Amino acid sequence: MFDRNQGGLAPSTRKTLGLVSVFGTALYLCLSILSWVFSGELALVPFTSSSLPPMADLGIDSVHHYDLADYTGSARGQDRNERVLFLVPLRDAAAHLPMLFAHMDKMTYPHVLIDLAFLVSDSKDDTMGVLLKELNTLQSNRDVSKRFGSIEIFEKDFGQAVGQGFSDRHGFEAQGPRRKLMARARNWLLSVALRPDHSWVYWRDADVEKVPTTIMEDLMSHDKDVIVPNVWRPLPDWLGNEQPYDLNSWKESDAGLRLADTLDEDAVIVEGYAEYATWRPHLAYLRDPFGDIHVEMELDGIGGVSILAKAAVFRHGAHFPAFSFQKHAETEGFGKMCKRMGMSVVGLPHYTIWHIYEPSDDDLRHMEWMAQQDELREKERVLKEAHDKVWQSGFDNVKQEWERERELILKNVELDFDVHQKVRAKKAEEQSKAEAKVHGPEEEKVVPGVGKAALQPDAVKKVVQG
Amino acid sequence: MRSARRYLLVLLPVVALLYVLSTYFRGTPVEKPVARNMAGNHIVKYNMNKLQASSQAASHSEKVLILTPLARFYDEYWENLVALSYPHDLIELGFIVPRSKEGQQALEKLDRAVAKTQKGKDKFSKVTILRQEAEDALASHSEKDRHAMSVQKARRSAMSLARNSLFLSTIGPDTAWILWLDSDVVETPHTLIQDMTKHDKDVLVANCYQRYTNDQGKPDVRPYDYNSWVESQQGIKMAESMSPDDIILEGYGEMATYRLLMAKIYNADGDIHEEIALDGVGGTALLVKSEVHRDGAMFPPFPFYNLIETEGFAKMAKRLGYKPYGLPNYLVYHYNE
Numbered sequence: 033m034f035d036r037n038q039g040g041l042a043p044s045t046r047k048t049l050g051l052v053s054v055f056g057t058a059l060y061l062c063l064s065i066l067s068w069v070f071s072g073e074l075a076l077v078p079f080t081s082s083s084l085p086p087m088a089d090l091g092i093d094s095v096h097h098y099d100l101a102d103y104t105g106s107a108r109g110q111d112r113n114e115r116v117l118f119l120v121p122l123r124d125a126a127a128h129l130p131m132l133f134a135h136m137d138k139m140t141y142p143h144v145l146i147d148l149a150f151l152v153s154d155s156k157d158d159t160m161g162v163l164l165k166e167l168n169t170l171q172s173n174r175d176v177s178k179r180f181g182s183i184e185i186f187e188k189d190f191g192q193a194v195g196q197g198f199s200d201r202h203g204f205e206a207q208g209p210r211r212k213l214m215a216r217a218r219n220w221l222l223s224v225a226l227r228p229d230h231s232w233v234y235w236r237d238a239d240v241e242k243v244p245t246t247i248m249e250d251l252m253s254h255d256k257d258v259i260v261p262n263v264w265r266p267l268p269d270w271l272g273n274e275q276p277y278d279l280n281s282w283k284e285s286d287a288g289l290r291l292a293d294t295l296d297e298d299a300v301i302v303e304g305y306a307e308y309a310t311w312r313p314h315l316a317y318l319r320d321p322f323g324d325i326h327v328e329m330e331l332d333g334i335g336g337v338s339i340l341a342k343a344a345v346f347r348h349g350a351h352f353p354a355f356s357f358q359k360h361a362e363t364e365g366f367g368k369m370c371k372r373m374g375m376s377v378v379g380l381p382h383y384t385i386w387h388i389y390e391p392s393d394d395d396l397r398h399m400e401w402m403a404q405q406d407e408l409r410e411k412e413r414v415l416k417e418a419h420d421k422v423w424q425s426g427f428d429n430v431k432q433e434w435e436r437e438r439e440l441i442l443k444n445v446e447l448d449f450d451v452h453q454k455v456r457a458k459k460a461e462e463q464s465k466a467e468a469k470v471h472g473p474e475e476e477k478v479v480p481g482v483g484k485a486a487l488q489p490d491a492v493k494k495v496v497q498g
Numbered sequence: 499m500r501s502a503r504r505y506l507l508v509l510l511p512v513v514a515l516l517y518v519l520s521t522y523f524r525g526t527p528v529e530k531p532v533a534r535n536m537a538g539n540h541i542v543k544y545n546m547n548k549l550q551a552s553s554q555a556a557s558h559s560e561k562v563l564i565l566t567p568l569a570r571f572y573d574e575y576w577e578n579l580v581a582l583s584y585p586h587d588l589i590e591l592g593f594i595v596p597r598s599k600e601g602q603q604a605l606e607k608l609d610r611a612v613a614k615t616q617k618g619k620d621k622f623s624k625v626t627i628l629r630q631e632a633e634d635a636l637a638s639h640s641e642k643d644r645h646a647m648s649v650q651k652a653r654r655s656a657m658s659l660a661r662n663s664l665f666l667s668t669i670g671p672d673t674a675w676i677l678w679l680d681s682d683v684v685e686t687p688h689t690l691i692q693d694m695t696k697h698d699k700d701v702l703v704a705n706c707y708q709r710y711t712n713d714q715g716k717p718d719v720r721p722y723d724y725n726s727w728v729e730s731q732q733g734i735k736m737a738e739s740m741s742p743d744d745i746i747l748e749g750y751g752e753m754a755t756y757r758l759l760m761a762k763i764y765n766a767d768g769d770i771h772e773e774i775a776l777d778g779v780g781g782t783a784l785l786v787k788s789e790v791h792r793d794g795a796m797f798p799p800f801p802f803y804n805l806i807e808t809e810g811f812a813k814m815a816k817r818l819g820y821k822p823y824g825l826p827n828y829l830v831y832h833y834n835e
Contacts, residue, residue, distance in 0.1 A: 083599075084597065084602055084629075085602070087605070087627070087629055088609055090609060090612065090613050090616075092612075092613065092616045092617065094616050094621060094622070094623065094624050094625060095612055095613070095616055095624075095625045095626075095627070096624075096625070096626050096627070097627045097628075097629075098626070098627070098628050098629070098667070099628075099629040099631075100628055100629060100630055100631040100663060100667075101597065101629065101630075101631040101632075103631075104631055164541070164543075167541050168541070171540060171541060179540070180540070181540065182540050182542070183540050183541045183542065184542050184543075184544065184671075185541070185542070185543045185544070186544050186546050186671060187543070187544065187545045187546060187547060188546040188547055189547055215794065216793050216794070219792060219793055219794040220546070220792045220793070222666075223665075223666055223669050223791060223792050224544075224546070224669060224670065224671050224792070226666050226667065227667060228626070228628055228667040228668075344631065346666060347662060347663040347666050347667065348659050348662055348663065348799065349658065349659070349662035349666070349796035349797060349798065349799060351794040351796060352794065353794060354793055354794050354818055355794075355814075355817040355818050356817075372800050373799060373800055
């Protein structure tokens with residue numbers, strides 16, 4: 033192409049062209065290497081065992097083959113078509129479902145790669161009805177890409193150790209039995225819904241108010257065995273605006289280990305209660321609202337509001353102990369068990385999702401007190417109004433009367449004054465004629481008043497005597 | 499003409515560059531995600547409150563999942579499996595093969611056997627075959643090495659991972675029972691499932707023996723699996739003095755636990771339905787109500803109360819409030835190498 037005879041271009045132009053094509057080729061190579069590296073193809077290499085042939089498909093309906101090495105989970109699951117099992121345990125959660133489904137609808141991870149599984153247990157409200165309604169809406173989205181993979185609902189009642197009210201659930205004594213029951217529910221849901229072709233498992237509570245739409249990709253990008261975000265909750269202004277919610281994500285401390293040693297085999301340590309002072313560093317308290325969202329913190333116990341884990345973690349047997357495992361149960365015991373199995377358990381202190389505000393007992397008492405205060409203030413207001421009215425009505429009349437009287441008196445005085453003037457003028461007139469007649473009327477006016485005042489003491493005396 | 503060619507030459511690299519940039523920013527093309535092949539809106543509902551595992555398993559049409567970690571494939575194992583008289587349409591099978599050459603050989607033999615059976619009349623309701631994700635580090639060990647005490651912990655830890663992956667991938671909403679049947683169990687009564695479910699126990703293990711030819715040249719039987727036992731004071735003391743990372747193993751002289759071993763109390767003239775409460779169980783022929791696994795009882799791949807794998811499983815089941823039992827006079831037979 034650059035042949036002198038055929039090209040006929042000026043040497044300088046040819047030089048430029050040569051440079052451009054050299055740079056172009058170099059750039060091409062660089063970019064293709066980059067795209068290869070970042071596509072996650074590189075990460076694939078260690079997982080696939082080249083020495084073994086792929087598993088055969090026998091072409092028989094009742095026979096299924098799965099090479100578990102194909103479902104190990106990577107940092108870029110969305111690029112590698114990795115299936116996520118989205119698990120939600122539900123109990124009396126009808127009120128929270130619309131919020132949950134609004135979040136799910138907005139999730140950016142390819143919906144077709146997400147399989148949903150719900151466990152509905154011991155519900156007295158219409159959790160099942162609302163769930164089915166929401167699911168049907170979700171799956172009849174005109175935008176087919178917004179629909180999810182398979183959806184399974186499992187009904188299983190475990191009987192209730194305690195109620196589901198906030199104070200029932202969060203009281204100290206209730207924690208052990210309650211956590212063990214929750215653990216059973218989670219294990220039932222996990223074991224029945226997990227399939228060999230799931231690469232990831234995501235646990236989510238229904239009562240999350242605010243969550244990034246990219247949560248799946250964000251958590252996945254860390255490529256950890258188990259990872260949790262920070263969980264806070266908004267508070268009403270009178271309680272200080274916001275507060276750490278999930279205290280189950282923590283790093284073990286010496287005090288915690290010592291405490292564990294003193295407890296009996298079936299005891300369950302729970303965080304956030306004065307009864308068990310462990311002095312553990314909590315993920316929740318390490319949050320900096322302006323901190324780097326990618327910062328990781330190693331954890332030993334985790335909370336269950338939002339957990340992303342590689343499916344292999346569960347496949348290998350890690351679960352939510354429904355018994356006291358190293359003095360912990362449920363999600364905290366799960367964290368402990370994962371560590372025991374040599375897995376990475378990580379929390380993100382500055383990446384936050386928001387739980388709904390649920391008033392605590394103290395909050396409720398405070399709210400009751402505030403309501404009483406409001407009521408009192410209202411009562412006071414009404415009373416004051418009435419008082420004022422009565423007072424005013426009693427007082428006004430007198431005042432007006434008095435005012436009128438005063439006016440009259442003044443008027444009289446004025447009148448008198450006028451009269452006086454006239455009289456004086458007359459007097460002066462008359463004085464000039466005859467002087468002695470004038471004083472009479474003035475003396476007469478004063479006499480009745482003096483008379484009234486003089487009467488009162490007599491009246492009192494009469495009453496006393498009577 | 500000349501200027502046209504010049505433009506062409508300038509344009510060519512530019513176009514190439516644009517093309518490269520566009521492919522880069524579009525990302526590498528990936529396979530389009532495939533939706534699961536499901537009817538309607540993909541929503542399925544299961545009521546698991548109705549699930550039951552009772553002493554009349556067959557008449558209640560209770561589903562049984564037979565699980566086998568398959569390191570080697572024996573024709574006798576398959577023949578015995580196919581001959582089980584529990585209705586095959588109530589039986590699902592699950593296998594996991596190690597990621598190794600041996601595993602590959604076993605897989606190929608298994609595939610052939612499965613294909614033959616599943617194309618036939620009396621097929622099982624479903625067969626799931628898994629391959630472990632991790633390379634089998636212990637693949638090279640011979641049968642003799644396998645029993646060396648030093649490699650036991652690693653071997654049984656790997657076995658735990660295989661067992662856990664298997665049951666957690668295959669247990670379904672209607673699975674009532676899980677029968678763990680080792681790939682080297684080559685002979686059981688055909689009524690194995692009916693016989694064992696009849697006891698209505700949470701966890702129940704048969705006594706695993708081995709046929710051999712004795713010194714007199716006569717066929718005889720001898721105990722094979724020593725993992726089913728009743729805890730002893732000595733065993734408890736031993737565990738107390740151990741580090742939490744150590745494990746107690748049965749059948750090794752250097753570790754005398756004085757536990758009552760089920761393998762040792764077989765009575766040829768005894769009632770085959772005699773039960774004995776156990777603290778440790780073996781996995782050669784182990785029947786488990788599905789709720790035990792669903793509650794979380796798995797095969798610990800780490801020392802759990804100084805126990806691992808099936809023995810650790812029995813301990814975990816007990817921690818969850820379930821009771822393991824054994825049938826000392828009910829024999830199943832292990833392959834003789």
